[in-house]
Amino acid sequence: MMTNNTADKFILLALRLITYAIVLVIGYILFDIIRHGASALNWQFISSFPRRSGAAGGIFPAIVGTFYLVVGTIAVSLPLGIGGAIYLAEYAEQDRFNTLIRLAIVTLAGVPSIVFGLFGLGIFVLFCGFGPSILAGSLTLACMVLPTIIVASEESLRAVPKGFRDASLALGATKWEMIRTNILPYSMSGMITGSILGIGRAAGETAPILLTVAAFYLPRLPKSVFDQVMALPYHLYILATQHPEADRIRHMQYGTALILLLLVLGLSLGAILIRTHFRKKYRW
Amino acid sequence: MVEQSIYPNYPKDLEMVITTSQVNFFYGPTQALFDISLLIPAKHVTALIGPSGCGKSTFLRCLNRMNDTIPHSRVEGAITINQKDIYAPGTDVVELRKEVGMVFQKSNPFPKSIFDNVAYGPRIHGEKDPIRLAEIVEQSLQQAAIWDEVKDRLHANAMGLSGGQQQRLCIARALAVGPKILLMDEPASALDPKSTMRIEDLIGELRTNYTIVIVTHNMQQAARVSDYTAFFYEGSLIECDATPKIFTNPRQKQTEDYITGRFG
Numbered sequence: 001m002m003t004n005n006t007a008d009k010f011i012l013l014a015l016r017l018i019t020y021a022i023v024l025v026i027g028y029i030l031f032d033i034i035r036h037g038a039s040a041l042n043w044q045f046i047s048s049f050p051r052r053s054g055a056a057g058g059i060f061p062a063i064v065g066t067f068y069l070v071v072g073t074i075a076v077s078l079p080l081g082i083g084g085a086i087y088l089a090e091y092a093e094q095d096r097f098n099t100l101i102r103l104a105i106v107t108l109a110g111v112p113s114i115v116f117g118l119f120g121l122g123i124f125v126l127f128c129g130f131g132p133s134i135l136a137g138s139l140t141l142a143c144m145v146l147p148t149i150i151v152a153s154e155e156s157l158r159a160v161p162k163g164f165r166d167a168s169l170a171l172g173a174t175k176w177e178m179i180r181t182n183i184l185p186y187s188m189s190g191m192i193t194g195s196i197l198g199i200g201r202a203a204g205e206t207a208p209i210l211l212t213v214a215a216f217y218l219p220r221l222p223k224s225v226f227d228q229v230m231a232l233p234y235h236l237y238i239l240a241t242q243h244p245e246a247d248r249i250r251h252m253q254y255g256t257a258l259i260l261l262l263l264v265l266g267l268s269l270g271a272i273l274i275r276t277h278f279r280k281k282y283r284w
Numbered sequence: 285m286v287e288q289s290i291y292p293n294y295p296k297d298l299e300m301v302i303t304t305s306q307v308n309f310f311y312g313p314t315q316a317l318f319d320i321s322l323l324i325p326a327k328h329v330t331a332l333i334g335p336s337g338c339g340k341s342t343f344l345r346c347l348n349r350m351n352d353t354i355p356h357s358r359v360e361g362a363i364t365i366n367q368k369d370i371y372a373p374g375t376d377v378v379e380l381r382k383e384v385g386m387v388f389q390k391s392n393p394f395p396k397s398i399f400d401n402v403a404y405g406p407r408i409h410g411e412k413d414p415i416r417l418a419e420i421v422e423q424s425l426q427q428a429a430i431w432d433e434v435k436d437r438l439h440a441n442a443m444g445l446s447g448g449q450q451q452r453l454c455i456a457r458a459l460a461v462g463p464k465i466l467l468m469d470e471p472a473s474a475l476d477p478k479s480t481m482r483i484e485d486l487i488g489e490l491r492t493n494y495t496i497v498i499v500t501h502n503m504q505q506a507a508r509v510s511d512y513t514a515f516f517y518e519g520s521l522i523e524c525d526a527t528p529k530i531f532t533n534p535r536q537k538q539t540e541d542y543i544t545g546r547f548g
Contacts, residue, residue, distance in 0.1 A: 163392030
């Protein structure tokens with residue numbers, strides 16, 4: 001008996017240490033970036049255009065560029081992803097064709113991001129003729145986050161109890177009325193939260209935008225969706241590895257990393273707020 | 285006319301609102317109902333009893349075509365409600381379900397306000413006038429004997445109600461659509477004795493205006509609330525008759541064995 005008890009305690013300790021280790025890694029990354037980046041951070045850094053190929057000045061166009069890309073990605077991927085999830089969760093039967101669709105989604109989730117970048121270059125930039133542009137970049141990023149959005153949305157649709165569906169139908173609702181009035185409102189929080197977390201990840205990706213939208217150095221703001229933009233992840237990559245003065249502009253690199261991190265954290269925070277809001281509104 | 289012999293000897297002057305003749309039901313390859321021929325009289329309570337898995341709930345869900353939502357299921361035979369074949373091609377399921385309301389075993393109010401729960405049905409059927417909606421809501425809650433308990437908190441979340449109140453709210457929600465027939469699938473099986481009694485009293489009040497079909501596990505309940513009782517066993521209808529007759533002098537040995545508690 002004694003040994004069982006000891007084993008139990010040991011397991012608990014081990015699991016706890018593993019969990020702490022994860023927190024430690026994240027904590028160290030955050031600490032390192034904040035320690036070095038905080039000094040670069042000031043209003044001028046955020047609001048002004050870069051000078052001397054990014055060695056001086058600010059990162060304003062890159063912030064704006066990433067913001068536009070996030071908005072564009074949301075606009076394209078949310079309707080597509082949620083629509084697809086509604087079809088899969090509510091309408092699709094469990095036949096071979098839909099098994100194939102599911103397989104495709106899982107595979108899509110596993111495709112490396114550089115492959116998405118090349119796909120975007122081939123399809124959106126060249127074939128569709130959008131050129132390197134916000135449009136092409138958003139579409140490419142949207143393709144990348146679609147699996148995340150579909151899976152998260154489908155799960156949260158399926159989580160709505162059968163009782164609500166039965167009750168709606170028994171009251172004479174059509175299938176779509178049932179979905180619109182008694183499924184979507186309750187699953188919205190899960191769908192939005194999952195989607196935003198996926199989009200947050202995409203916002204930090206370099207490979208998909210590398211070939212489809214990101215400009216190396218473009219110290220002005222875009223005028224339409226067909227313009228190129230600078231973007232934070234790519235700008236960071238340039239500053240850290242490609243810049244001739246890379247060694248002397250560490251503060252610029254850390255500052256950019258910090259802003260990118262804050263942006264992604266901000267998106268996550270937004271997702272949490274939305275979830276809390278809906279949870280309060282509909283609880284069961 | 286269907287053959288008289290397959291139906292029990294109900295009084296001649298009873299108006300039959302639901303007629304089913306030789307209904308078979310399949311879940312994929314599995315047959316769940318065999319040759320069910322049953323008459324359900326208007327403005328009376330008909331109880332469907334039998335052991336778990338005997339098909340009574342499946343049969344109930346055929347009456348408002350709720351089984352349509354089950355993939356690979358199939359119905360054979362004829363079910364008519366007010367002389368209309370409800371499985372005929374071109375039948376408007378929405379109209380059918382407005383006519384035939386349903387209350388489920390597990391109370392399932394929507395996570396919305398009490399008012400919005402009751403107004404849900406009328407709203408999806410196009411009622412927009414707020415005054416008219418308020419009337420329907422009050423009327424339905426009155427009919428379901430829950431108005432006095434909730435009239436001061438119509439805009440509170442329905443999930444805050446007790447189990448018994450939730451079930452009566454679900455009954456009000458079903459009534460708000462204006463059905464003539466009410467299907468109840470073990471409406472009190474998850475409730476405490478006091479709440480059960482309130483539901484049974486309510487059924488007693490509703491029977492004057494509605495045709496009620498109730499599935500129940502509880503034989504005392506069937507005896508208390510129903511006028512007619514149908515006994516199902518292994519997917520077949522064994523016997524159907526006036527409730528006192530079923531409980532005192534059943535014709536079939538299987539019915540007697542079940543109601544005396546020898547199995548089930």
